Amino acid sequence: MHFSEIPPRGLTVETDECPVMAAETGVTVQACTASVRLDRQGERVLCQGRLAARVELVCDRCLAVFAHRLETSFRLLLEVADPAAIEREHVCSRSEMDVVLLAEPEVDVPDLVRQQLLLALPLKRLCRSRCRGLCPGCGTDLNRGDCQCRPESDSPFAVLAALKKE
Template identity: 35%
Template sequence: MLLDLTRIRKSNDDLDRTLQPADLSQEGEAYRVVAPVRLICGVHKDHTRFRLTGTVKGEMELDCSRCLEPFRVPVDLRFDHLYLPHTEASAVVEQEVEDDDLETSYYQDDQIDLGELVREQFYLALPMKPLCIEDCKGLCPQCGTNLNLSVCGCKQVWEDPRLAALKSMSTHDA
């Protein structure tokens, strides 16, 4: 989804767009966008510079790093992004670096790719180690059973043999 900069006349303009999963090319990303994403921001115009400040709200689907099951996490991020015309790029890079919180990109052909902006925010929101639940039990290393959902027979292997002996004794008594 592209933002046509020639249509922005005022120095402050509000933007409210909903991007569908299909608007966001997700090839090779560690997350999947499975629901519409809402982008709400203010567009501040200063000659050829555009500063977009706002929020990205949606959901992303990840695969749990322990049990490999897909799960969804809400995304609600604030951003502050400065866009400069591509031609000016090399000249102004240095003076913009001073503000750490401000991300800087370049636009071409009077257009800003909003899909790219949203993709970047999702990327920044990615957890280092995605877990479906805090204490996900993961998969059994032997049979691959998802231990959050069921118990597998492999546990017997780890049973204390002395405990097994006790158990069989009590069965005999009965």
């Protein structure tokens, strides 16, 4: 949407479209509702919104897929800048608001929602707080039970003992 399409009294965009995430993000969006308020402020656009989503993530430790719910709100100032400035500072913080520099005076609401959803994801993605992960030796999911690997086989002493036997 071009900045000029935003009426002087502002505009609220509601969407329940699921953003499609790139495969490398490891995120599948199952449901997403967002409400984004756009207000023109001179040459800039103030963008305030909130979103709630249900996603599937891959556990960092055991690689199991698990469901995660998230809610977030955001407040951004969209500003048109020349491409060189955008490369220097894609998103910068001025006061307590994030300023997003754009090459064109266009608001891409679905893309905005997608980016805010990514920002709201937990840094550590764990299926449960005490996930035991996979055994580095045999790959067994240790949440389902212990494997046959003996923990001492990882220690340098075990390697020395094995050498002495030879």
